[in-house]
Amino acid sequence: MIVRIPGLLRSYTNGAESVDIGSPVDLADALDELDARFSGLRFRVVDEQGAIRPHIKMFVDGVLAPGLRAPVAGARELMIVGALSGG
Amino acid sequence: MVIPRKGGAARSRPTKLLIATRKGLWTIESDVARRAWKLAGPQFLGNIVHHAVLDPRDRKTLLAAARTGHLGPTVFRSVDRGRTWKEAARPPAFNPGSGRTVDHTFWLATGHASEPGVWYAGTSPQGLFRSEDGGSSWAGVEGFNEHPQRKVWCGGDQDGTPDGPKLHSILVDPRDPAHLYIGMSSGGVFESTDRGAGWRPLNRGVKADFLPDPDPEFGHDPHCVRQHPQLPDRLYQQNHCGIFRLDRPAERWTDIGVAMPKSVGAIGFPLVLHPRDPETLWVFPMDGSTIWPRVSPGGRPAVYRSVNGGRSWQRQGIGLPASQAWWTVKRQAMTADQAATVGVYFGTTSGELWGSRDEGRTWKCLARHLPHIYALEMA
Numbered sequence: 077m078i079v080r081i082p083g084l085l086r087s088y089t090n091g092a093e094s095v096d097i098g099s100p101v102d103l104a105d106a107l108d109e110l111d112a113r114f115s116g117l118r119f120r121v122v123d124e125q126g127a128i129r130p131h132i133k134m135f136v137d138g139v140l141a142p143g144l145r146a147p148v149a150g151a152r153e154l155m156i157v158g159a160l161s162g163g
Numbered sequence: 164m165v166i167p168r169k170g171g172a173a174r175s176r177p178t179k180l181l182i183a184t185r186k187g188l189w190t191i192e193s194d195v196a197r198r199a200w201k202l203a204g205p206q207f208l209g210n211i212v213h214h215a216v217l218d219p220r221d222r223k224t225l226l227a228a229a230r231t232g233h234l235g236p237t238v239f240r241s242v243d244r245g246r247t248w249k250e251a252a253r254p255p256a257f258n259p260g261s262g263r264t265v266d267h268t269f270w271l272a273t274g275h276a277s278e279p280g281v282w283y284a285g286t287s288p289q290g291l292f293r294s295e296d297g298g299s300s301w302a303g304v305e306g307f308n309e310h311p312q313r314k315v316w317c318g319g320d321q322d323g324t325p326d327g328p329k330l331h332s333i334l335v336d337p338r339d340p341a342h343l344y345i346g347m348s349s350g351g352v353f354e355s356t357d358r359g360a361g362w363r364p365l366n367r368g369v370k371a372d373f374l375p376d377p378d379p380e381f382g383h384d385p386h387c388v389r390q391h392p393q394l395p396d397r398l399y400q401q402n403h404c405g406i407f408r409l410d411r412p413a414e415r416w417t418d419i420g421v422a423m424p425k426s427v428g429a430i431g432f433p434l435v436l437h438p439r440d441p442e443t444l445w446v447f448p449m450d451g452s453t454i455w456p457r458v459s460p461g462g463r464p465a466v467y468r469s470v471n472g473g474r475s476w477q478r479q480g481i482g483l484p485a486s487q488a489w490w491t492v493k494r495q496a497m498t499a500d501q502a503a504t505v506g507v508y509f510g511t512t513s514g515e516l517w518g519s520r521d522e523g524r525t526w527k528c529l530a531r532h533l534p535h536i537y538a539l540e541m542a
Contacts, residue, residue, distance in 0.1 A: 084231065084233055084234060085234075115252070116237070119237070119254060120234040120237065121234065123235060123256075123265075124256035124257050124261075125260075125263075127264070129235050131233040132233060132234075
């Protein structure tokens with residue numbers, strides 16, 4: 077699965093705009109894989125109770141994921157978005 | 164009580180300040196005379212930097228507490244005085260399953276001189292964390308975070324100040340690394356004598372006019388608590404309801420805000436101590452009347468200084484705007500240097516940095532057009 081990395085997280089990916097993370101089963105798996113490659117990234121988008129942070133949205137093949145248990149097996153693309161968060 | 168003015172080694176070298184703002188981190192450095200200043204930065208542009216602190220024990224480790232509008236809270240760490248930075252491997256975070264989440268790390272404090280590498284962090288909502296590896300890995304101080312009374316002391320995580328309830332003013336007794344004080348908005352001042360394993364409220368005598376009990380045991384709103392480095396039994400606090408002093412082992416705070424002019428009041432955020440004289444302190448009053456405008460009273464900003472432990476206060480406003488200046492100064496955004504004639508500095512909510520090289524007598528604007536300044540620390 078390809079993960080599209082928003083600008084606000086590219087300091088973790090050495091500027092890479094997309095990353096292939098293989099075949100995760102669910103969103104939690106996908107984020108663990110991302111964090112294994114880019115240490116610290118997960119905690120910036122998921123809090124310590126396992127919730128996606130308020131101004132972060134994650135789309136799996138274009139569909140908004142409700143939480144980390146969202147299945148991603150077989151999906152082609154995970155898009156992480158920084159939603160509007162004020163001035 | 165007469166407290167002799169202590170000598171100590173006064174510095175004569177350039178002053179450097181860390182300026183933490185809502186949009187990043189800047190530094191400003193003076194010449195030896197503290198007349199010419201040079202601004203540098205930004206670092207972490209776009210990050211909300213609540214606090215940046217240099218470790219006085221090694222004079223090279225710097226920590227910065229940051230988050231962005233989108234991304235969760237973290238701590239950045241430099242071991243070369245800010246030339247390069249690396250993110251903490253394990254930033255402050257509550258225990259999984261606790262149901263609590265750190266919104267931002269608000270306060271950073273170095274540990275005792277005998278414990279190099281130890282740091283403390285206070286968060287919003289109220290949480291206390293400790294690092295033993297120079298700020299890379301953080302663990303909760305469970306004696307506080309998991310204390311059965313914590314929620315009673317602090318209220319719910321939704322309660323508290325407009326920018327979220329905060330744990331701040333982490334004070335480590337220079338005589339004893341196990342002796343700690345913390346301040347909480349709200350919650351009050353608490354003391355531990357066993358390295359954070361146990362805590363007790365220390366608020367008697369402090370006003371809490373927003374609570375039904377006029378003299379409650381806890382639930383107060385200290386904005387900034389300071390402990391004098393050369394007289395560690397002397398504590399001062401700028402509170403939501405006034406200014407107070409405590410000389411341990413006494414347990415009851417003395418109201419020293421009563422000596423402030425009635426037209427100005429005793430409300431404010433920051434409080435700064437003279438590095439060598441426990442009797443001298445500075446505050447920056449703000450308008451806490453009616454609906455709490457939180458601006459300089461009357462649009463005429465001024466610092467107030469006491470040289471007798473708060474028994475009387477003098478206005479210090481020469482050089483500051485005489486009218487129509489509606490900014491104020493946050494609780495971490497005022498500090499003093501170590502020079503023989505102490506320099507005092509504050510950063511404003513409107514992004515101006517002001518400095519005095521004569522202990523507050525006269526003021527000069529050192530930088531303007533910065534973002535909203537959250538914190539100012541000596542580097």
